[in-house]
Ligand SMILES: Nc1ncnc2c1ncn2[C@@H]1O[C@H](COP(=O)(O)OP(=O)(O)O)[C@@H](O)[C@H]1O
């Protein structure tokens with residue numbers, strides 16, 4: 001019996017297209033003797049579609065034609081229902097397109113990587129191969145993530161944070177707080193990805209300009225100390241809280257002050273065809289002293305565990321070459337291309353990476369079944385039998 005795998009991608013995110021690429025690469029690598037692949041694309045408007053045409057990135061150039069050739073579908077947030085339903089109910093026959101044994105999310109960014117999607121899937125009870133809502137949300141928010149890592153003794157760069165409202169109503173206070181750190185700094189919307197809205201700033205004027213822009217993207221803003229002599233190192237972690245391992249490290253190559261959207265997805269030039277994160281110019285394994293590599297791989301696993309992740313994540317590090325300090329910059333809980341290029345260099349082929357992700361999803365589902373989520377006792381029946389009043393002075397939980 002083949003396993004029905006719903007590969008879900010796209011989404012209401014600035015990273016919609018990147019996610020389409022991640023999914024296409026993943027589906028191409030999956031062992032079709034073992035899996036029935038059910039591609040599920042979420043459009044930028046948030047509508048869900050399934051159909052074979054969704055598997056090839058070539059078909060996305062003409063979105064209107066693509067949408068006409070596929071079926072609009074939905075999942076019901078009802079526990080135990082793993083069916084994918086047609087939006088347009090047929091006059092005859094079933095309105096069920098597929099049943100999903102497991103979901104492999106290839107979504108990136110807002111509403112895909114931040115816990116919202118994971119929450120919906122939790123409601124259905126379908127096993128899924130990425131971190132749960134809490135871990136996803138913590139990993140997506142650059143402020144919350146840094147707070148947790150700092151509290152756990154994992155090195156992060158100095159930062160301050162504030163809300164858009166504080167910025168608009170108490171700008172001079174916010175500027176004073178931020179300027180406790182010396183320039184240069186870097187301004188980031190707290191919960192986006194792909195370098196969108198991020199700007200290095202060297203004085204107050206640039207800080208104001210960059211923040212005015214960043215609040216267009218996010219309610220919360222983080223400003224960090226800018227590492228000027230920066231070497232970036234990425235390391236992927238695969239597994240779960242109890243058992244995880246780190247891949248080899250990579251050094252992505254930048255064309256400017258920060259690793260831009262173009263560096264990440266267009267191979268440094270806007271005119272080249274994109275292959276997702278796969279097209280970033282990079283050095284694998286990164287040429288680093290052995291002790292540095294060991295520290296990064298260990299810290300990557302610690303970060304994955306502290307944030308309670310499952311599946312595959314990529315942890316991005318910054319080395320300050322001026323003083324040798326190493327910081328965790330961020331975690332990507334669903335990395336572009338699922339970091340397959342790092343796992344291949346570690347000796348795990350892409351199809352095996354998918355097998356392991358699916359195994360992790362099933363294991364987590366089994367583990368969760370041992371936890372108590374509700375009591376079978378009926379509190380109302382108890383009340384009737386014992387004459388107690390619910391909601392009264394006694395018995396009510398306040
Ligand atoms: N504190 C920093 N100092 C120097 N460069 C940074 C710093 N933080 C981020 N960058 C640069 O900006 C890029 C994007 O920032 P990052 O925090 O990774 O956001 P995103 O989620 O958009 O990838 C990084 O890959 C790096 O090149």
Ligand SMILES: [Mg+2]
Pocket residue numbers: 194195316330
């Ligand atoms: Mg990044």
